[in-house]
Amino acid sequence: MSATTHALTAMIASRICHDLISPLGAISNGVELLQLTMAPPVPPELQLIADSIRSANARVLFLRLAFGVAGEGQSMGQGELAALVRGWTEGGRLQIDWQPGPPCSRLRARRACLALLCLEAALPQGGEIRVRDDGGLWHLRARGRRVALPPALWEMLTEPQCSVELSPGRIQFALLRGDLLEGDGLATGKISEDEIVLNLP
Template sequence: MTKDMTRDIAAMIGSRICHDLISPVGAISNGVELLAMSAGDTSAELSLISESVDNANARVKFFRIAFGMASQGQMTGRQEMVSILKGLETPRQTYDWQPTTDMLRDEVKLACLMVMCIETALPRGGAIQISSENGQLQVTARSDRLDPSPELWARLGAVSTPDGLKPNEVQFILAPLQADLLGRRICSQDDAGALRLMA
């Protein structure tokens, strides 16, 4: 099996899982909204459920882009990404999608995988900024504590095997694969209080 076939099968699995999850999560969201309207209930419990459902909805949409299939020439809207990332925010972590125009889905996919990589270096959360200038993607994290794993970061520069990786580190295989597909290479930069991935 070739590298391209393996990547395509993984993307198809990602698309299928996210496709099957998005409808029930959306239905739960609608149900919580109707319950609040009919009962006039604005309790802390219902608010917590609503926030959790909104976060799950945003996370599935994010995973659908990061792990799913991207048709050739398919575009992803700027507002869609702003909305998805807003749904992922927590009191400890924020996201800032800076590109002002729609982008090719393949590029957005790479950006999402790079975001997932950089999130692993933020044990206390932080601010993540995504930008695209002169054909280069940049994902920058700022935090009072940055803790990138040297073993994981070493994988970003080239396509590697999954040996030694945990399931929650799969982005460190997929990000270099996606960069390779686009004819790019991921590199990192570590400044005082800021960590940057570029491709």
Template sequence: MGQSNINLAALIGSRICHDLISPIGAINNGLELLGMSDAREGPELELISESVGNASARIRFFRIAYGAASDQSLGRAEVVSILSDSMHGGRLQVAYGPLDPQPRWAVRMAFLAVQCLETSLPYGGRIEVTCVDGRWDISGHSAKQSVDQGLWGLLAGKEVDELAPAHVQFALLASVAPDAQRKLQTDIAPERLSIRF
């Protein structure tokens, strides 16, 4: 996929996320109004509320990971909030290290790397995101891994015959790295997986 196609796909991703966040926010507002009224609370409302919260968190994550990138800065509080909300209730914990605002394109790459690690750590674990002197390291720590060598090969510039939608983050990260003038480096160890750029 050429650079123009990547940019077009990112704009499509941004548009979809932008258009979905409003109705989900409206549903959430409606649930809050129901909570303030005499409406009986029950498992149904709890399930709807939890589902809306999960959908909203994932869309916020996808908006960064799959949306259009720029040099606009994202503050630590916003990034930590998005990561925390999108991983809430899951098997993975994510620790985001950078204290200063970071450019959106770099956070986008970090989010894609987090998704690559999430795919490879289906039994849970901890992901640490660090940035020192502009060099990013996203590492996953777990005693149990499920590493698909073909998918990880994509990060090294290799081709795969077929790519499932659930694994698009590997191809996209490999495609956007050259645009950001970054080279991806990976390390696969028994209890640690790392993606650096």
């Protein structure tokens, strides 16, 4: 993926997420108004809609960071980043142990989110991912009952030369590879039947 294509992909993702957030917010406000006009308890159907909207909004915010534009000079605190990640995984089969660290650039935050999406794809039965940032290097350790990651996808993150045809559900591997090649180099780590260790700048 060329640098131009990479940048266009990020701009398209940012635009789509931006256009989705506004109607989701409007629907959420409408549901809240309905809840205020009803005597308690809130009907389970309405609560289900409210929970689904909250989950969708959290996922869009996370995906905007992972796939969207990361402007130069922009930074974010680890608390804000951890909250986005928790919203993305809420109610799912993936548990995230996000260990506190220093503020980081938005570009490094995007790399961490893309790495989480890659590890999620490798854990079809769910699992736990521990994330630590030492201020210059992300350390991610994923564990699950089963790790299913084709060698070609692993090589996209760790090897200078690789060739693989990607499905839309695996585009995060190409985007993370592009970010790493434009930065300080590819990832390092190891993979086994029940664990993946991934280190990236």
